Amino acid sequence: MDTQRSLFFCLCLLVAQSVSAETPTTLLNLMKRLEKPVGRALSSRGSHRNIHHLEQMLLNASFCGHNLTLQTNSIQSLVFKLDCDFSGLSLSSTTLANVSQARAPHAMQFPAELTKDACVTSRPAELRLICIYFFTAQQFQDDSNSSLLNNYVLGAQLDHRPVNNLQKPINISFWHNQSLEGHTVTCVFWKEGASEHGWGSWSPEGCYTELPSPSLVLCRCNHLTYFAVLMQLSGDPVPAGLQMPLEYISLVGCSVSIVASLLTMLLYAHSRKQSDSVTRIHVNLHGSVLLLNVTFLLSSQMALPTVPKAVCTALAAALHYALLSCLTWMAIEGCNLYLLLGRVYNVYIHRYLLKLCVLGWGFPALLVLLLLAIKSSVYGPCVISFSNSQDNGTGFQNVSMCWVSSPIVHSVLVMGYGGLTSLFNLVVLAWALWILCRLRMREKALSPWAYRDTAMVLGLTVLLGTTWALAFFSFSVFLLPQLFLFTVFNSLYGFFLFLWFCSHRCYSDAEAKAEMEAVSSSQMTH
Template structure:
């Protein structure tokens, strides 16, 4: 990395690991291993990189391997900082076959001359081969361009006026400026954000403001993608969760009073209201808890939030199954309420316990806004790793897919069964019944699978509104249907459409 190239040969796994070595090479068609070192002699000779690149550009056979690799050589620019140095711009030379838009510009501030006490020559080296600088993390990718800025034999840090490095690149969203920390093992890639500030000036240009000298580049984060309109979505979600918590508490009180009617659907509606209240309360507080407690609190809160979500989905599934039972198995009594409680509250805890035992699943999650990647929103949820991603798909997404598909089917079947009823002539009753069943059966969560394409922003806002205010809509539905029933003298649809449907079908079969 100090403008010279060398070779070395490792003698096998029992020897100290070679920092630099020959990989996938041959000598007279014999593949190079530690066993053939007795047949051939190897000698490492340092070669100046500038000389090597000159030989490559002239087509020398000595560097034909480098030519085949198609890795452009680095280009260096040397500048002498005179006494009246007032700053200088340096632009990377255009490489053959590389677009002119992917250039790098460096601004050297006047403060660099003051900080460089012993030397006055600064060297800017522009690399187009980033294979040496990849750190092996799949979540991040190093930009094609890497810049090294040095003043020979001097360590320069804490510049009052930062160096500005502008990177032109393709369209990218989530990116951050980093520098290579060479204080540890220089052969180990260790990119840090310390000392660098990121300024995104459009999707195709990033400017890095750094107060020290070393290697600089831009890390492009592949996952997760940045969220558009995060501030507005967060405000809607917070308001919706707060309203839903209050609504669910009111609905719980209402349903507890209705338990005297001995309607079989009441305990199930009550279980759903309790789980939704817990889910909305945790989601409302998750941002505050993540910022205050961090990793000490978030594993517990993330696990609790995941449990509340799975419990809510389970109770919605119970609503689907119970409705099917009431509509199509009229003369067979449904299971007792304690069975539903075991399924709705105990069963979702099993995958949470397993995931918590596996470890490294729950913790602080960063949700990055597209307009300010340096200021992510923190929440307690699943971490950003492969284990957490698998856990999310095998638990949350799988249960959600089953819930939405069964909910849509059941909603159609129930509608077909009760649309001929006399009270359905009142449009408001029909609307409230279908809307309430849609919430009960979890079909509004199906919008999660439609977050793509040109309508993704609209779908995201619609999903955010419907699901965060779900507790409020359910409370409104129950109260309105009860009010309509009282206004109609008890002839209209009861407080729960499923229970009334069962009663209506029993009366019809008795008449027949």
């Protein structure tokens, strides 16, 4: 037995010497080659090949023991031998050997679920987990020359197989001593083939950003690849103390609006004027508001790393569709109001309501489906940052929701579309008020009409959704008042429409009752 053990150790020693003489030298040379700065075009193509070559060599390297560590000036490579009884692994730069203490600390934590899929069909004798840490970002330059926290890129790969959609996320910790004031930090991964000129770009899909302390960014991701923390200049910061009040207002307001929209649609269904096109336009507007509130409440609950990417993408697309539909039906209300007030005797449109439904529901669906067909990655987790400046001024607290993740699409199909709708309805509202004032100027006694005119103006303002124009005042001293006014008015939009319906219904009933009394009195006179 002792002889066999001695032979085994001798064999391991020979293998270790062989590896020490050849394999580590080749790997170190390749790692040093990756460190050399080259031109951008050559860097994109060369880095792609060299990094994949390094991965393959690490996966196939032979060594004695359970792990292998290689270190150059700016790259560190780790190889671990795992099996199907894997119970998890925690790596920290404070415990790893040969790590310069001058570098900012970092850590990676892998769950036991990591090897589950690899061991379902078979139980391989050995699995390789490789970790490659880049302490410079020159190998991962995207088209935007994005800035990364500490310039760190931490990567991991399990054997020759992809690891996706983990139920328990991989935790990647980035410590730093930088001030994040004026910046938004987002956990991202390197997505190959997602760039025109480089070999990839940064994407937040499948990653959730947390800031447990002012000096730590924690990334929770449901897949294995290369990870980093993207630093972007943010607009005017929102204090983190406002996060809970705004979330509470949104939750209560949207819940009230959902109930109000459902109740209004039921009352419209039992209305005596079901064939009236104006009534049916109102019903469609309520339907779009109902869909918008429901998808909005769900979107913040589905932007978690444990939720499959397809679910968040579908919900983000549904939320975008609901918003576009709601804005379109607001514009239709404005157009219909113009036809009623301005050209009441001169217009007839064949199948008017059907054409409006195709426009109000079909056009937004066409835009969203077109985006999904061209590039579905425009939808996904979107990070909203709240400044922690009151807590020693050192960072941000992030909140994620399923929404439009592309800045270009957000600018064109959210802000642009909403801006045109708000502008059109503001013009219609001003024109309607001008007609109202002109009519009242012909009346000698204005006081009896004052209350009804005020209620009509407020009702038209709600009906046309002009409060959405508040979204364009989110800057400078207007930011905080705009946030609260926009959140209150637009989360309760369905409730305000319900009040408009009730007042309009009461006024119609009063008019009908007055007409009946007038008819009955004239009949008694005759």
